[in-house]
Amino acid sequence: MQAPLLEMKQITKSFPGVRALDGVSFDLSPGEIHALVGENGAGKSTLIKILAGVYPHPEYDGEIFLDGSARCFANVRDAEKARIAVIYQELSLVKDVSVAENIFLGREPRRFGVINWEKLYSRAQQLLDDLHLAIDPLTPVRNLGIGQQQLVEIAKALSQDARIVVLDEPTAALTDAEVETLFGILNKLRARGVAMIYISHKLDEVFRISDRITVLRDGRTIGTEATSDLDEARVIAKMVGREVGQIFPEVKHERGDVIFEARNVTVEDPGVPGKLLVDRVGFTARKAEVLGIAGLMGSGRSELLMAIFGAHPGRKSAEILVDQKPVQINQPSDAIKHGIGFVTEDRKRYGLILDQTILKNMTLAGLRKLSGRFVTNEDAEAAAGERSARELRIKANSVFTIAGTLSGGNQQKVVLAKWLLTNPRVLFLDEPTRGIDVGAKQEIYAQINKLAERGLAIVLVSSELPEVLGLSDRVIVLYEGRITGEFTRGEATPEAVMSCATGHARRAA
Numbered sequence: 001m002q003a004p005l006l007e008m009k010q011i012t013k014s015f016p017g018v019r020a021l022d023g024v025s026f027d028l029s030p031g032e033i034h035a036l037v038g039e040n041g042a043g044k045s046t047l048i049k050i051l052a053g054v055y056p057h058p059e060y061d062g063e064i065f066l067d068g069s070a071r072c073f074a075n076v077r078d079a080e081k082a083r084i085a086v087i088y089q090e091l092s093l094v095k096d097v098s099v100a101e102n103i104f105l106g107r108e109p110r111r112f113g114v115i116n117w118e119k120l121y122s123r124a125q126q127l128l129d130d131l132h133l134a135i136d137p138l139t140p141v142r143n144l145g146i147g148q149q150q151l152v153e154i155a156k157a158l159s160q161d162a163r164i165v166v167l168d169e170p171t172a173a174l175t176d177a178e179v180e181t182l183f184g185i186l187n188k189l190r191a192r193g194v195a196m197i198y199i200s201h202k203l204d205e206v207f208r209i210s211d212r213i214t215v216l217r218d219g220r221t222i223g224t225e226a227t228s229d230l231d232e233a234r235v236i237a238k239m240v241g242r243e244v245g246q247i248f249p250e251v252k253h254e255r256g257d258v259i260f261e262a263r264n265v266t267v268e269d270p271g272v273p274g275k276l277l278v279d280r281v282g283f284t285a286r287k288a289e290v291l292g293i294a295g296l297m298g299s300g301r302s303e304l305l306m307a308i309f310g311a312h313p314g315r316k317s318a319e320i321l322v323d324q325k326p327v328q329i330n331q332p333s334d335a336i337k338h339g340i341g342f343v344t345e346d347r348k349r350y351g352l353i354l355d356q357t358i359l360k361n362m363t364l365a366g367l368r369k370l371s372g373r374f375v376t377n378e379d380a381e382a383a384a385g386e387r388s389a390r391e392l393r394i395k396a397n398s399v400f401t402i403a404g405t406l407s408g409g410n411q412q413k414v415v416l417a418k419w420l421l422t423n424p425r426v427l428f429l430d431e432p433t434r435g436i437d438v439g440a441k442q443e444i445y446a447q448i449n450k451l452a453e454r455g456l457a458i459v460l461v462s463s464e465l466p467e468v469l470g471l472s473d474r475v476i477v478l479y480e481g482r483i484t485g486e487f488t489r490g491e492a493t494p495e496a497v498m499s500c501a502t503g504h505a506r507r508a509a
């Protein structure tokens, strides 16, 4: 490998009450993909933000060398000028404008001072074609799924002709096919000599794509080694500082009566009249049961749950029974009133108010439960909030920490805590462990299992098949908006479930 393109030496960064980085060193060579891994809150995103000029000098200690010379970026623009492009964990596209405008935001091609729209669109089209992305540059970003938004972010980074590209959790929301597209792009960039920093909790992907791996733990570098000298178990042990035994809990629920039933749920694509995203789907969930819903991305899983919850504009029909009695759910507050909780996949859009405290976020949905007639009972709230923060091991100074300052995985735990405080009887979980590290995943799995043991009915959607199979008592499979299979825990093998999920087989209960 050639001389390092980038060296970060002894980087230390503190936030009020938290030392996020403590003497971290990291280097990067041209044409290298260097993976950065570590538990939630280990300091990965913070290190990247220092490189990107988000935290300029002297807000941190330590040195950054580019091509051997010391650099201090005063702001994000400065780092961009040094051809460093960052794709952040929380997407930052402007939802209301087109894909093309997002790609060239602030750098629009101009003629006589005015934006040259023709050129803007044709250059965006060219860039998307280069990446083999079938996305119309004229589409407003809000019409894209999160996976496609992520790919647009990547197109945007590439439009800046970067020599260092940083990807913070790029595949969290991508389908398998989109991951392949992304990896194709990364391999092409590597061949062109672009250096990349790849942050991910998905170790199988890290092992597929990276040349070297650096492990961070509690703001310190634990080590950097060639990927070929490592294996997953060793990386996990370095990340968490202990051997992680069995990831999934032992599932032995005493399932009770049916407490939730949905019948005839049909959802139309609000953008494409006549196109059904969910087509007459029904299912039941029992007390003390985890019902897994498997299916590929786009199979209608999230839309199904959102429609039941009263949160999907395209809902055409849905009959819902709680305790075998029909109930009316026209909006989320109706669902909450009937004891249904919902941890959504897109935490930025539906789950979390980033500029509020952890406590405020946690108690938002459950306020009615904890409050008296006119005033909220603040002590009871704080006590309940602190208890769940402890139970879920949320890494923060206190429940008064602002949610937006938490690491990605810890934000997800706050969303989970929020719904648990509503004391639901039925809990919908849509991608509950997206962006969560292995150690914390194990904790969340144990929590889910415990909640089921306590008598909740849990409906679990996840793109990670091992997660669905590892936690569920029963699994239904969706394909193109319809149920194509139902399995008991014993019958649900990955092969059998996948053949229903891809439309190759059908299986009745």
Ligand SMILES: Nc1ncnc2c1ncn2[C@@H]1O[C@H](COP(=O)(O)OP(=O)(O)OP(=O)(O)O)[C@@H](O)[C@H]1O
Pocket (backbone or CB within 6 Å): 015, 016, 018, 019, 020, 038, 039, 040, 041, 042, 043, 044, 045, 046, 047, 089, 395, 396, 404, 405, 406, 407, 408, 409, 410, 435, 437
């Ligand atoms: N703006 C901020 N204000 C206060 N604390 C912060 C801020 N940003 C990060 N932290 C804290 O610094 C630590 C490192 O956070 P960071 O986001 O770098 O973790 P991470 O490794 O990216 O985790 P994840 O895998 O969850 O994304 C955490 O304890 C986090 O709460």
Ligand SMILES: [Mg+2]
Pocket (backbone or CB within 6 Å): 044, 045, 046, 089, 168, 407, 408
């Ligand atoms: Mg992060």
